[in-house]
Amino acid sequence: MNLFFLGGMGTLLLIGLPVAFTLGLLAIGGMYFFNGGTFAFMQIPIISYKALDSFELTALPLYVLMSQILLVCGVGKDLYEMASRWFRHLPGGLAVATIFCCTIFSAISGSSVATAVTVGSVALPEMVKRGYTKKYVLGLLAAGGTLGILIPPSVPMILYGNITGESVGKLFIAGIVPGILLTLLFTIFASWQTRHIKDKPATWPERFEASKKAIWGLILPIIIIGGIYTGIFTPTEAAAVGVVISLLIGGLAYRNLTIKNMKEILFSTVQTNAMILFIIVGAMLLGFILTVLRIPQSITEFTTSWDVSPWIIFILINIVLLILGCFLETVSIIVITVPILYPIITALGFDPIWFAIILVINMELALITPPVGLNLFVLKGVDRTTSISEIVKGVYPYAIIMILFIVVLAFFPEIATYLTDTGKVK
Secondary structure (H helix, E strand, O other): OHHHHHHHHHHHHHOOOOHHHHHHHHHHHHHHHHOOHHHHHHHHHHHHHHHHOOOHHHHHHHHHHHHHHHHHHOHHHHHHHHHHHHHOOOOOHHHHHHHHHHHHHHHHHOOHHHHHHHHHHHHHHHHHHOOOOHHHHHHHHHHHHHHHHOOOOOHHHHHHHHHHOOOHHHHHHHOHHHHHHHHHHHHHHHHHHOOOOOOOOOOHHHHHHHHHHHHHHHHHHHHHHHHHHOOOOOHHHHHHHHHHHHHHHHHHHOOOOOHHHHHHHHHHHHHHHHHHHHHHHHHHHHHHHHHHOOHHHHHHHHHHOOOOOHHHHHHHHHHHHHHHHOOOOHHHHHHHHHHHHHHHHHHOOOOHHHHHHHHHHHHHHHHHOOOOOHHHHHHHHHOOOOOHHHHHHHHHHHHHHHHHHHHHHHHOOHHHHHHHHHOOOO
């Protein structure tokens, strides 16, 4: 049976079938052959409804809508201009400014792709003009863009919480300190790598002027994360608040929201969410038949029966996630693996909130590892003159930093769990 599902999934993905339909077809085939033939198909609408009937999932389209509004408004451009004026006098100052801007925009959008595209379109021409090589800049942007799924709000964390039943609020808060530390590591390396490049410092009036324009982009993540941490509202309520504030920012502060671009925003939001929700339905259908056949339970029992340290299994899990990241995108990996990995992790005594952060960092690696690293292709679209191989050369040092950071988190899990233990998170 395992060979049926593994072989079927590999074959369907290789012929180019979308992941959602691959999962759905495997589920239907499994129901037909192993669970009572066509009679089992009566479960499909019930499972599909239950897969999407979740209060936590309501946050998903809201966060996507919020990021699309801010993307159109031009918040990213103002954030980058502010960061460049405050940091450009430092060694590798524009590289530092780029990482800072990626961090702030990540805390607004929750999307790595949106972060890479928004910051990349502004930073790339500016940095190249000041002597930074394209290979280095694109690698920096690809890595900086990955922060979008670690720093809350985060789509992968919403999915993880929905699948496992863990608090999305705690998952969001758990990502703050690791996100800040990884940002600092990226910043230190970026500054060291381009320490020979310095720029003319901005005057204090120029800095304050840029900060005034970017103030809205700085306030929004403080409201969202602060509200969740203090227990004022849930992650879903925070998403609704974020949408309202982003509409006010676009309509009153930037005054560039029109009926035309609102149509584009809504269409893009529907497209993104439909893709994610179709994958979730397909994964839940497949998960149903796998559970009926006791495959996850068998894998858990088999794995936990090994006479080895739990850390050996932990290392093997990370290797599997790294390999999967070379061939699948993040949403697919999460909905396929988490139903299997979560029981193993909890049975071995690991903290599931801590493991969620480990998983998300692995998903960050998936965004920058060829041949399917999404951020690589996004930035290839931003600059068509640079090859994927050149972008990979620029990004691989940051991939090494992420791997080393996973090791650090393994030794010091409190980095991820401290704030969740002290906050009033719902």
